[in-house]
Amino acid sequence: MPQSADRVLDHAPLFRQPEYQEMFARKREQFECPASGEAVEAQRDYARTWEYREKNLAREALVVNPAKACQPLGAVFAAAGFERTMSFVHGSQGCVAYYRSHLSRHFKEPSSAVSSSMTEDAAVFGGLNNMIDGLANTYSLYDPKMIAVSTTCMAEVIGDDLHAFIQNAKNKGSVPQDYDVPFAHTPAFVGSHVDGYDNMIKGVLEHFWKGRTRSAGEGLNLIPGFDGFCVGNNRELKRLLDLIGVSYTLIQDASDTYDTPSDGEFRMYSGGTRLEDVAAALNARATLSLQKYCTRKTLDYAAEQGQETHSFHYPLGVRGTDELLLKISELSGRPIPEAITMERGRLIDAMADSQSWLHGKKYAIFGDPDVVYGLARFVMETGGEPIHCLATNGTKAWEEEMQALLASSPFGASGQVWAGKDLWHLRSLLFTEPVDFVLGNSYAKYLERDTGTPLIRTAFPIFDRHHHHRFPVMGYQGGLRLLTTILDKIFDKLDQDTIDPAKTDYSFDLTR
């Protein structure tokens, strides 16, 4: 055997050893009844054709590799941005295990959430008892300052009423009467994680704002939206806001929750928006959402309370950041300091330095609606062309906004918007109308392998690379980071294409 105690091979080289290769081949022959190599090749070739693409795009009932997650995931992420808050998902256990591992895999941090562990009897008789016991257990076991309740499909299908259930549980003494238990109905069969985020944030605001009278002040509320880069982005936002000198509340700040130091202490909770700040945020002059599609109902609610509301599409790059800072400056009456102007100049300088490498590069961009919008806009600022813009959870309204964005620049002329399409659609699109790079999350690594289109990881989730979430992509400094990420891939690709000594290394250059 190739494996021995003297020299232990890890998985990458081990299974290339002849013993394993023979085993794989044998299993394939004996158990898989495989099609012939030619048949597989023929099928593979067929999947690259326009004919197959037409059939693929005509697909109605089936979704393959959707680029979206379900509402409760968004709700769990939203709840993680508040001080000492435990996410409580009313429903069965398994879903919650998935939200926790999903977030942990991305952030490389523990992610806490509990469920009411509904089982068959709960489905038949209703989940009230699970709520009563669940809240009591969560309260005593994990000592949270707030329990944020959301739901899974199961609770929604049987129609459990969270408002009544929570009140019942409080009456039964599960938690004190004045204990904070905001809630949101988040059925997974409606919308996507961005809607779950929206519902949960709105639930929290409603919980703290309901029945109180607003006295308008000068502060600003900022809601980051569902952001896989929150650790870097939120900190960068706070730095910029502090530089401008604005009084603000970041509503839903998960930057510390998903970035705790390794010092021997386990922190179930860390950082997050303080609950009294959430309550006081009712008096803010305005609420700004950095992602419109993550906060449609929340902003509506804030507007109903009499606040001015503004939303952005994941503000990135020069224009995106300009727009955000200008609005903040306008609302607060505070000038934008010289230090930020210098940062802006540096980003532009960097983009100009690299312009010839970025110009005319073609991209496919997929992800959440706002993220796709922000990335497409940034790409066009660098002279790149977004060819495919795809959001599985994109709506008709988003599609129109994207069309208008593409029409605003000559670099958007070849851009196509694909709302509601999945990654298997994108696969056909990449085969028939190839691009230079894909911008999106880790799931596209399979598209990268199939279609040979290099993937630039810029969205949530990133499972197969580490620490992206720690660096901002927002703000001018974040723009630099994003620019560098894109350029690194461009140069890596060029190096890979020209790496053979004395054959293709005519562009394997040291200086660029």
Place this chain on the structure above:
Amino acid sequence: MLKDKIADVFNEPGCEKNQAKGAKERKKGCTKPLTPGAAAGGCAFDGAKIVLQPITDVAHLIHAPLACEGNSWDNRGAGSSGSDLWRRSFTTDLTELDVVMGQGERKLYRAVREIARTYAPPAIFVYSTCVTALIGDDIEAVCAKASETCGLPVIPVNAPGFVGSKNLGNKLAGEALLDHVIGTVEPDDVGPTDINILGEFNLAGEFWAVRPLFERLGIRIRACIPGDARYREVAAAHTARATMMECSTALINLARKMEERWGIPFFEGSFYGISDTSDALRQTARLLVGRGAPSDLLDRTEALIAEEEARAWARLEAFRPRLQGKRVLLNTGGVKSWSVVAALMEIGVEIVGTSVKKSTAEDKERIKQLLKDENHMFESMAPRDLYAKLASHEADIMLSGGRTQFIALKAKMPWLDINQERHVAYAGYDGMVELVRRIDLALSNPIWADLRDPAPWDAEGRLTAAGAAPRAEPGRDPAADPTFLAHHRRKFAGAGADDMAEC
């Protein structure tokens, strides 16, 4: 002696500039003494290495402390179609003790021996540098000895940095080839249509875009010096029937002395621009026929030119409306100045200025004829003058090398690299189309608008009118978006019929 060699190079009769001077000035050479405290270009060592390093299968050994080689490793992107030995950074890495104890020669000898054993190259080029020349290491003697014991040519390149400019180094490298390399190999396949190309560096693989043109005419390139050359090709260069010289400022001495010694006629030509490329092919054919090649070569050359020119013009026509009247400022070293001028004017681009610092009198005469105005030529422009020209919008774009790139960018103007650090081939018919395409791309990059527009707030950080104005871009302001409220008032966001996300 190095001193005699330098005097000889300064005396170069092929260099009109020098010949125009009196005997005394000629002795001083072309290079004005550098102004202490002012920025300057490369040294003689740099120049020698530039000319020789693209000979790809040779080991280039730098006899120096580490930095001479460390800093100049791979600073020009010459393409190689074979060996990558030329790219290795061989150095004797002289240290303080070596200098004090005078161990340089021994170290050099051992280094040569080690290279010979490990890499078995067809030859080793040994470069002296400031330090090793100052401490008096006799690299000629070491090379001669090593050559004997190792059984391969070990060529001394005596051009330490302090003797003069980069350009002097270029010429000293040519002398090294004349003294030790060219004429040492007699090929058995000499033909009537063999040529040499001198001063072609195959930057960004540029010569590969031209080489097939010669091959289609049945013309063999015996040696392209130095671009993508092999040692044996260079060593047999004396058997060619004609020479095309591309960069006269670098290797005029080599071309002229090859004519003197072996009777190979040469002409000066360029592959930048359509008519220049055609002209180069035409002149090559004419020289070859003059020396006994079959006369139908002339007709075949004309046919090829007609075909290629038609193809290139057809492709260029698409750019004419986009580039007509665009103003270009050229700041390039040497050879490219006049040839790029001709190339750009062919498609309607206006030249608002070109540097002629390293151009010969002949180059300048050509530029004068093309531009019909001497005022557009400048001998040397200080960075601040370049900046002023660009900042006052006298030009739409600057074409230059990497060192002046940032002047353009700081003046908020587009810039295109046409010197050695670029990665795109501009030579020949296809290269010209590519150059024009790149100019078009550079001019239309959206980053220039960002670069020029001020931040949308004023010096005090307050909103400016431009910043506060309603934005043209869509979807920025929910109030301006009629569908916004309708969409976000739904019970479950995005659950409507217009939501394609659902299944």
